[in-house]
Amino acid sequence: MKKNYQTYFKYALTFGMAYVVVSCNTRYLKEGEMLYTGAEINIENDTISKKDKKDLKAALEANLTPKPNSSFLGLRPKLFFYNIAKEPKKEKGFNYWLKYKVGEKPVLLGDVDREFNKDIIENYSENKGYFNANATYDTVSHNKKVKVIYTLRPGARYLISNVKFQEDSTLVNREIQNLTDKTFLKKGQPFDLDVIKSERERIDNGLKERGFYYFHPDNIIVQADSTISKNHKVELNVKLKDNTPDLSTQQFSIDKVIVFPNYNIRDVKNGKYSVPMNSDSLQKYAHEDIYVIDPEHKFKPKIFDRALYFKRGDLYNRTNHNLTLNRLISLGVFKFVKNEFVVSDSLQHKFDAYYLLTPRELQSLRLEALGRTNSANYAGSELNLNWTHRNFFRGAEQFKASVYGAFDVQIGGPENAKNIFRAGSNVQLSIPRIVAPFRFNSSSAFVPRTNITLGYEFQNRTEYYTLNTFSGSFGYVWKENARKEHDLKILDITYVSPANITPLYMERSAGNDAMKRVVEKQLIFGPTYSYTYTNTMLPKPNTVYYKGTLDLAGNITGLLTGANVKKDKEKTIFGVPFSQYAKIENDFRFYHKFNEKTSLATRAIAGIAYPYGNSEHIPFSRQFFSGGSNSVRAFRARTLGPGSFDPRTIPEGFYFDQSGDVKLELNAEYRANLYKFLNVAVFADAGNVWLINDDPQRPGAKFSKEFLSEIAVGAGVGLRLDFSILILRLDLAMPLRVPYYERGDRWTFDKINFGDASWRKDNLILNIAIGYPF
Known part of the structure; x- marks a missing residue:
């Protein structure tokens, strides 16, 4: 215990010394210089509501110049680095970088034009309807630091008593009169110059919809008269300027x-x-x-x-x-x-x-070489050759063809996890219209597309098995607007044919039905639909993203054949049982931007896949997985779950993906920019997958009312190198709650031991990935 107190004392002493050093920036000032620490505005008016006073004060402070040196927890580290760095002889080198890139030049009282700021305060207040605004200023100084205090006496705010749209006999005026019912200028509302500007733009937009191509908002003038009415009222007269160009008044x-x-x-x-x-x-x-x-x-x-x-x-x-x-x-x-x-x-x-x-160039050929690693102890490489033709049949049809090869090699962890080799090809034809027996009219700004795809992949898991996967789809993609997108595949078909299943795999999968299903023939076909809504492209502090996906396989075929695997054998097509299930997945994300450099990103995923009719289980390729660089990052890729199943019961030296029919996941991540391309993050993840039906080989895997106690939790920190065209992400995470531990002992706070090499090896998971996790 004494050792812990000593450690805490050292940390506190170190932090205290750093605080003193970084905060003592005024000792670098010359004689007579004062460090400007900011401005404060006091509003003296008892007739303004608290909300209006707060809004006015925030707007005025945002308009004052200059801004003081940036601070963090009362410190000014950028100013500190500027002060300690020597004046560089050239505009390059470490000193230049430290002083002018990391550091920040001190903002002095002499840099503040107080008269200019006073005018800004009065003019802004008048534009908001405080026609009798008067401002003064004073300074408060201490230890070579100075703050400027501005006092505003705005007087009463003027309200709109009447709005008049002046009439004349011209065509453009008649059209303006037809737009008056949706005016932003309302009787009884405060006079506001910003609202008047918006009204001029509203009229301009309305006229642009009626043929007045050459019209401009500046052709409108709004006259304000505060002498007609008493009691702080103002009358507005909206009219066309006398010198409006003739071309602006013509309807084309x-x-x-x-x-x-x-x-x-x-x-x-x-x-x-x-x-x-x-x-x-x-x-x-x-x-x-x-x-x-x-x-x-x-x-x-x-x-x-x-x-x-x-x-x-x-x-x-x-x-x-x-x-x-x-x-x-x-x-x-x-x-x-x-x-x-x-x-x-x-x-x-x-x-x-x-x-x-x-x-654009109608044809392009691109070769990509990728290197990757994941938290499941695999490293590998992938080579892609892509050919694109953007006008395949002279109708702006995009034809894309690609061939690829990839391998993943085990570099640690479970022995005999075996290496993986993949090779395949894909082709897609995207037609810029809806190809269908019915007419599809779209008034969207986005061209709807018909997509046809075909693909084949060969996958070999060394010494275990080979899978041949054939896929194809036909469907449509269309957008209502920039926020809403629909993706409907009328037919989405996948056929998986295993080959070269080795005696070693058969031996290891004996008694494990989940592993046997990995190498079963699979025929999956049916419609899929996804809907995406997002407003993340908007400059708002709060934005959302939502994607919902519905996957229906074998439903009509199962109905026509009367398939019921619980009463009879599976129905087959060309000797292959077809899958029948319904699957839905929801992905919701919320982003909050604190300022230009910090934000909070959160995500919630909920999905369920239900087998019925001709299927007792969901095909392995259509199940949910958890863990990995874009999921619960404290657990290796696809190793989490299902439920409280303990993966340590799997025969030592064997590794296979854990899958489920139900998925719940929550993620939260605080992001901050340190310097240009360098970003950091602190995150927490929680989630798991479960099975719909019991699996005797995986006890605890079924979804039940105890599911909350089987949620895994992890947390960590990350670095993001944002080079605009590429974001390299490194996340280091550790588990805080492990669902397969004994009930009551699943939280791991008491087991954390960074000094133990064995603990670090088993619990610190490094995820290296491209792009943000969500």
């Missing part, structure tokens, strides 16, 4: 739609190519009133008919303008998409719509 329609699918900006600059802006010089290749200038016939005109929303005679609107651009981009065959509108008839207010499309 589409004359011709002209597409140049082989446009190249370099040819234009070199004088080799020019875009004819005179319709008389167009060499027509017309289809559905669309002119496709494609002398080499590289593209079928019909793809533009599907992608372009403008037709001759249509009134211009911004929605169709943006939809067209987005759909052309989402075809995946054009690198750049440019749009121009050229007035063709100024009297009739018509213009031609030009689409200047620069194709």
